[in-house]
Amino acid sequence: MTLSERSGPRAGRGVAVVTGGSRGIGAASARLLARSGWTVCLTYRKEKDAAAEVVRACDAATRAFHAEHGLPGTPTGAIAVAADVEDPASIPAVFTAADSLGQLTVLVNNAGVTDRAARVDEMTVDRLTRMFTINTISVIVCAGEAVRRMSTRHGGPGGSIVNISSAASRLGSPGVYVDYAASKGAVDTFTIGLAREVAGEKVRVNAVRPGIILTDIHATTGDPDRPAQAASSIPAGRPGTADEVADAVAWLCSDGASYTTGAIVDVSGGR
Ligand code: NAP
DSSP states (O other), rough: OOOHHHOOOOSSSOEEETTSSSSHHHHHHHHHHTTTEEEEEEEEOOOHHHHHHHHHHHHHHHHHHHHHTTOOOOOOOOOEOOOOOSGGGGGHHHHHHHTTTEEEEEEEEEOOOOOOOOOGGGOHHHHHHHHHIIIIIIHHHHHHHHHHHHHHHGGGOOOOEEEEETHHHHHHHHOHHHHHHHHHHHHHHHHHHHHHHHHHGTTEEEEEEEEEEEEHHHTTOOOOTTHHGGGGGGGTTBBBOOHHHHHHHHHHSSSGGTTTOSSSESSSSTO
C-alpha cells in the first residue's frame, strides 16, 4: 500500500515548502511529497539547474497523483525559489511565493551546511555565525512563517513541520565539527518546544536525525570519502540514501503520523 493510499486521496494536499530542495535529502523529500499529492515550493541557493530538474519531477509526480485518484482540475505546478538562508531576511519572500500556489500544509526545514573538519580552538566567529544562522536561526524563522499560515490560531487548517537535524546532535562530532553538532542540538530542542507550543493548533512538529547519508554535503566540506570510510562504524554496515531519509519525512507529513508530534526520528542505520 502506498503512502497516498494509506492517507486516503483528497482534493490535493496543499503546498509543501522544502528548503534546500535542489539536491540530496531535500530533493528526495520534495519528489516523494509530490508523489503523495503535495504541490511543492522548493528553495535553493545557487544550483538553479538542479532545482529546475527537481521541479520537473515534482510536477510529473503531482499530476500522476491527481490522475490516479481522479481528482478534478489541473494541479498547480511546483516552483523553485532562490533564497540564501544565510540571510534570514530572504525567507518571507519564499513563503509569499508559496502562497501563490495554495494553502501551505507542510514545511520541511532541510537546508543546512557543515564545514571543514576543525577543533574548537581553530573555529572563527564568522564560521560559527554562518553555521548557526543557516542551521538554526533560519530554521526557526521558517517555522514562524509556517505557523502563521498553518495554525488554527491564525485561521489556518493545521499542518506538519519536519526539521532535518543530524545524528551529530547526540554524538557531538568531536574533532570534526562540534559547532555543527551544537547547531543541530538546538534544532532538536526547538522541535520539542515548538511541538508543545502549537500542538493544540493542529500543527505537528517533528525532526528527522539522519546518520551518514550519501549526498554532496561531504564533498562540499572537503571529505567526499566520509560515507565509505565510516561504513564499518555504522551498525547497518553502510551509509544511508537520501530516499531512505525522505521516507521518514513523508511519513511524518502524512495522516499516518496524525498523533506524532515532538518526535525525533533517527534514520541512521543504528549509528
Ligand atoms: P546537500 O546535498 O549538500 O544539499 C544541500 C541543500 O541545501 C541544497 O539544496 C543547497 O542548495 C541547500 N543550501 C545549502 N546552503 C544553503 C543556503 N545558505 N541557503 C539556502 N539553501 C542552501 O545536503 P544534504 O546532505 O542533502 O543535507 C540536507 C540536510 O540534512 C542538512 O540540514 C544536513 O545538515 C542534514 N544532514 C545530512 C547528513 C548527510 O550525511 N548527508 C547527515 C545528517 C544531517 P544548492 O543546491 O543551491 O547549493
